[in-house]
Each structure stands twice: as structure tokens, then as C-alpha cells.
Amino acid sequence: MSSGSTDSARSSRVPEADELIESVARCKMPLGDHADIQVVYDVIDATICAAIKIIESDPRGLFCYKYPVSFYNYSDMQGPNTPSMNLSEASSDFVQQWLKIGEFEYNNVLAVIRDFIAKWHLSPNTKCVVLTNNRHHQVPLKGSIHFVDAHFSRPTQRCPNPLAVAKIRFIITVSSIMQSYYPVMITYRFEGFRTLYYAVGERAIPSNTFQRFYIDTILHNKLSFYAEICECRHGTADKPKNNIADKKEC
Structure with a gap:
């Protein structure tokens, strides 16, 4: 390569180099000796270690x-710059109503859970009541945990207040680690089962039908249990027990 072409290449890179130097200068990097730099390294290492x-x-x-x-x-505007996912109108309404960490209030989460349950495909005549739960925990360095209970039953005209009730415990975790624009994490567990289900996030099951199986199973088991107790105490329609007579004989 000739000297002329070399000088031309160097001159073409000079403006870019000057611009880079000027941009870095705007960062206002503090000057310090080796000890100061080592302190910065130690702070970064400690921060990464704590995060892990x-x-x-x-x-x-x-x-x-x-x-x-x-x-x-x-x-x-405070959240990440992310592409559109082309969600359906129903999904968009639900997402927009979900609570963010920075906007969390316990009374508002009740409405979110009601809307979440309303999307489940439950058996006919299944009724739900969402109840407050005053228990809450503060978790050091992480945030707080709150609870909401949901009771499911199938009342009838003959039995408007049935004994058989299927219970679900919702766990609301408000993180002090994540950004304020992140959604509040909500999980839930069915009575008598240990599996924890997620209402939001990558671990959430994209289905509104499996909840019906759990609720129906719980109600069936409780109704069967109460029926056995009733039969033991009072007998059946074909063979009723005379409890008063039995007590006198005893």
C-alpha cells in the first residue's frame, strides 16, 4: 500500500476516534490510583456475589x-423496549389490569384474582367467593408475601350453604428486587395438593381448564365423606336409623 493511501485511511479514522474520545469523556470517569480501582472491582464482585x-x-x-x-x-415508558406480541383483545385487557410492583395495593389484588378466576372453565353452577387473608410476611432482602383465599361450592335451592367447599390459597409475592414496572407474581395451590401453580410468567400453564379437575375432585371427595358420616349417623332412606331408640338401648 502506498504512503498516500495509508495517510488517507488514517485521516478517515481520525474523526471517528475523536468522536469516541469525546463520548467517553462525557462519562466523567473518576481518576484514581490502583487502590481506588481495586475498591471498584471489589464492589462489583460483592454485588455479583450477593445477586447470585x-x-x-x-x-x-x-x-x-x-x-x-x-x-x-x-x-x-419505564419498562423495557420490547416488540409487540399481537395478543388478543381479551388477553390485552387482562394484562393491562395486572398489578405492577410499584402500584401494589392489597385491595386491588382481590379484583385481579377475581378476573383471573373468571377465565377458568368450571363445572356448571360452581360458585366462587374471594376472601381476604390478613396474614403477610416480610422476607429480608426480597420483599413481602401476601395471601388471598378462594372458596368454591355448588349451592342449590335445597342447600344454599353447602358444607363441601373447595379451597384455593393464592400467594402474592411483591418483590423488592425487580423493577417497579414488573408485574406482581401470583401463585396458587389447591387444597390437599402440594403443586404450586403460577398465574403469570414463563412457568404459568396456558390453560383455563385443568382447574376444573382439581375443584371437582375436592368437592367430590368432601361430599362422599359427608355422605358416609350422614349414613353412619342416620342410615339410608331404605334403612334409616332410630338414633333415639339406639340411645335408650344403650
Whole structure:
């Protein structure tokens, strides 16, 4: 390569280099000796170590979780710049109503859970009551945990207040780690079962039908249990028991 072409290449790179130097200068990097730089390294290492410890202590992802894909389309100016997911109108309404961490109030989460349950495909005549639960816990370095209960039953004209009730415990975790525009994490567990289900996030099951199986199973088991007790005490329609006579004989 000739000297002329070399000088031309260098001159073409000079403006870019000057622009880079000027841009870096705007960062206002503080000047310091080796000890100061080592302090910065130590702070970064300690921050990374603390973050790893917190993430490892939360294997269920209740306080540390990815921003849900279904919420990408509705990030506000404080949220991440993400592409549209082309969600349906029903999904968009539901997502927009979901509580953000920075807007959390316990009374508002009750309405969110009611809307969430309303999307389930339950058996006919199944009624639901969402109840407040005053229990709550503060988790150091992570956030707070709140609870909401939902009771399901099938009242009839003959029995408007049935004994058989299927209960679901909703667990609301408000993370102090994630950004304020992140959605509040809500999980739930069916009475008598240990599996924890997620209402939002990558671990959530995209189905509104499996809940029916659990609720019907719980109600069936309780109705069968109460029927056995009733039969033991009072007998059947064909063979009723005379409890008064039995007591006199005793």
C-alpha cells in the first residue's frame, strides 16, 4: 500500500476516534490510583456475589423472575423496549389490569384474582367467593408475601350453604428486587395438593381448564365423606336409623 493511501485511511479514522474520545469523556470517569480501582472491582464482585446468592435462594422464582412475554406489548415508558406480541383483545385487557410492583395495593389484588378466576372453565353452577387473608410476611432482602383465599361450592335451592367447599390459597409475592414496572407474581395451590401453580410468567400453564379437575375432585371427595358420616349417623332412606331408640338401648 502506498504512503498516500495509508495517510488517507488514517485521516478517515481520525474523526471517528475523536468522536469516541469525546463520548467517553462525557462519562466523567473518576481518576484514581490502583487502590481506588481495586475498591471498584471489589464492589462489583460483592454485588455479583450477593445477586447470585439471592437468585439461588429463590428456586421457585417468586421474587426473581423474567419479565413475562405476554406483557411485552404493554410496557410503559419505564419498562423495557420490547416488540409487540399481537395478543388478543381479551388477553390485552387482562394484562393491562395486572398489578405492577410499584402500584401494589392489597385491595386491588382481590379484583385481579377475581378476573383471573373468571377465565377458568368450571363445572356448571360452581360458585366462587374471594376472601381476604390478613396474614403477610416480610422476607429480608426480597420483599413481602401476601395471601388471598378462594372458596368454591355448588349451592342449590335445597342447600344454599353447602358444607363441601373447595379451597384455593393464592400467594402474592411483591418483590423488592425487580423493577417497579414488573408485574406482581401470583401463585396458587389447591387444597390437599402440594403443586404450586403460577398465574403469570414463563412457568404459568396456558390453560383455563385443568382447574376444573382439581375443584371437582375436592368437592367430590368432601361430599362422599359427608355422605358416609350422614349414613353412619342416620342410615339410608331404605334403612334409616332410630338414633333415639339406639340411645335408650344403650
